[in-house]
Amino acid sequence: MGSEIQEIKNTIVQRLPSRVQVAKVEFEGPEVVIYTKNPEIITENGDLIRDLAKDIRKRIIIRSHKSVLTEPEEAINRIHSIVPDEAKITNISFDDVTCEVIIEARKPGLVIGKYGATSREIVKQIGWAPKILRTPPISSEIIQRIRRTLRKNSKERKKILQQLGNRIHRPITTENEWVRLTALGGFREVGRSSLFMQTSNSKILLDCGVNVAGKDDKSSYPYLNVPEFVLDDLDAVIISHAHLDHSGFLPYLYHYGYEGPVYCTTPTRDLMTLLQMDHIDIAHREDSPLPFNVKHVKKSIKHTITLDYGEVTDIAPDIRLTLHNAGHILGSAITHMHIGDGQHNFVYTGDFKYERSRLLEPAVAKFPRIESLVMESTYGGHEDVQPTRNDAEKDIIKTIYQTLERKGKVLIPVFAVGRAQEMMIVLDEYIRHGIIDEVPIYIDGMIWEATAIHTARPEYLSKDLRDQIFHMGRNPFISEVFHKVNGIEERKDIVEGEPSIILSTSGMLTGGNSVEYFKWLCGDERNSLVFVGYQAEGSLGRRLQKGWKEIPIKEEGKTNVYHVKMDIKTIEGFSGHSDRRQLMDYVRRISPKPEKILICHGDNYKTLDLASSIYRSYKIETKTPMNLETVRIQ
Structure with missing residues (x-):
């Protein structure tokens, strides 16, 4: 390790102009950090750093040495004189551990400036390296909490990153001769996704989810008790996206002593x-506590390293990671791993959507190299063909129009992340164009906070949405047609009030405010309930889909029966998953073609059906491992 950092330091010193005073060079996680007494010389020569990073094959960050930093008060004055008022700076804070100034602004692009000119000027004038963050147009409690946690624990985080730097850049002990995958959850089933990868030199966990519909510990959590899974030996955890069946068990690792990194996108x-946090809160309210708590969520935040799409990062001595857009929900990622010195390239899709939606661009299908692929099969059965988005939108608009005509209310139970925002964009557009009447759209439950996070990360949204937000100055998420619901009194007013549209969680009517609205609205035949997402077996949503007209619900120790007179409608086509046609099309178009495909994240029949169809159509070797099976992929 010592020799590698020395080698890199020597290369940096040789390549930088002689007038650059390099104070020290350190590894912080996967990055090489250069501390210098005159950073402006380097920041003014971007090509030099780009070439250097390419040369040593590392990510490089430039920071000022403490001796050349301007006093914070003076630095704030200078920042305000450099950055135009239109940037709307909302907060400036200083991190003297990393020598960074954190600038939060409504329009961060204006703090960066054209080709980075403004941020370079900031470095030149004050020495502090600017870290520029977007202030979301909808205030987000979670984003504020995360930023606070990182600020308060900056010293500890730097220590974590330095230790990680040593671990990533440790010498390779044996030649890379094999790669093995062990299915720990989410194979031949949906829920508790988790995949364990081992090479001769490293161990990586891909996703760590829970099955929220699980009946007990055995069916709810991944099989982390396999003998080869040892927390202390784990190099990294990669989380493909935020849904609980992929990320919900992550805090458990920190509860049991994991000290390593988590890699994912910022959203x-x-x-x-x-x-x-919501999962812990619900479990607490239902008196069924989880095997971890809020403290472990905070610990995972301190250990999380966020990556942009396309950013190549060392995560172990023999593995380079790149995340690509998966098109499923905001920030969802397809994982590409380059193993050894090009011996094997592995891709894990996580959940993905191979179609442009109003919210997101389609999943990436082109990679530099790929030998093996693990892909989802949620809708992998040959009958799983969904209507087009266009048809789905026509269907929902027709249902809303008819309900409003008869002076009814429309209840749409939605998942807080993804489906809710897709609905908001659709409804805003059709109201704006006068296709449906302008009625209030009430947003209830966790949707508002999830939407706030979407507004903080517009760069991850579809091109059409980005154009609307950046070039046309129109952000559909902050349209005046949307009203945030605050508390039970307001809910009663909505139910007793004029015709309206209600978006509320939970999406399967398994709890949350959507159930309360259902109880209030179900007895009136003028009203409609529209399902736009999957309804799991056993859920209240699935019973209504099956045509139940009498619904027993336990309340305060007794069972009340609700008589359903409202119109119940299911509209397919809004799913964040690829349907059967898109899954087959993805394999047809993926480039280059993998030699081996493993199928996960689908029930037994769908997994087998998709695997055999891929083999018949494309003659690619396919496997459908069961949980606890290990497959050698190299």
Whole structure:
């Protein structure tokens, strides 16, 4: 390790102009940090750093040495004189551990400036390296909490990153001769996704989810008790996206002593924190506590390293990680791993959507290299063909129009992340164009906070949405048609009031405020309930889909029966998953073609059906491992 950092330091010193005073060079996690007494010389020569990073094949960060930093009060004055008022700076704080100034602004692009000119000027004038963050147009409690946690624990985080730097850059002990995958959850089932990868030199966990519909510990959590899974030996955890069936068990690792990193995109970190906190809160209210608590969620935040799509990062001595857009929810990622010196390239799709939606771009299908692929099969059965988005939208608009005509209310139970925001965009557009009447749209439950996180990360949204937000100055999420619901009194007013549309969690009517609205609205035949997402077996949503007209619900120790007169409608086509056609099309178009495909995240029949169809159509070797099976992929 010592020799590698020395080698890199020597290369840096040789390549930088002689007038650059390098104070020290350190590894902080996967990054090389250069501390210098005159950072402006380097920041003014971006090509030099880009070439250097390419040369040593590392991510490079430039920071000032403490001796050249301007006093905070003076630094704030200078920042305000450099950055135009239109940037709308909302907060400036200083991190003297990393020598960074954290600038939060409504329009961060104006703090960066054209080709980074403004941020370079900031470095030149004050020495502090600017870390520029977006202030979301909808205030987000979770984002504020995460930023506070990182600020308060900056010293501890730097220590964590330095230790991680040593671990990542340790010498390779044996030649890379094999790669093995062990299915720990989410194989031939949906829920508790978890996949354990081992090479001759490293061990990586891909996803760590829970099955929220599980009856007991055995069916709810991944099989982390396999003998080869040892927390102390784990190099990294990669989380593909924020849904609980992929991220919900992550805090458990920290409860049991994991001290290593988590890699994911920034929206995934923010959204999974929101969902994990909510999961703990619900479990507490229902008096069924989880095997971890809020303290472990905070610990995971301190250990999380966020990556942008396309950013290549060392995560172990023999593994480089790149995340690509998966098109499923905000920040969802397809994981590409380059193992050894090019011996094997592995791709894990997580949940993905191979179609452009109003919210997101379609999943990436082109990779530099790929030998093996693990892909989901939620809708992998040959009958799983969904209507087009266009048809689905026509269907929901027709249902809303008819309900409002008869002076009814429309209840749409939705998942807080993904489906809710897709609905908001659709409804805003059709109201704006006068296709449906302008009625209030009430947003209830966790949706508002999840939407706030979407507004903080517009760069992850679809091109059409980005154009609306950045170039046309229109953000559909903050449209005046949406009203945040605050408390039970307001709910009663909504139910007794004029015709309206209600978006509320939970999406399967398994709890939350959507159940309360259902109880209030179900007895009136003018009203409609519209399902736009999957309804699991056993859920209240599934019973209504099956045509139940009498619904028993336990309340305060007794069972009340609700008589259903409202119109119940299911509209397919809004799913964040690829349907059967898209899954087959993805394999047809993926480039280059993998030699081996493993199928996960689907029930037994769908997994087998998709695997055999892929083999018949494309003659690619396919496998459908069961949980606890290990497959050698190299």
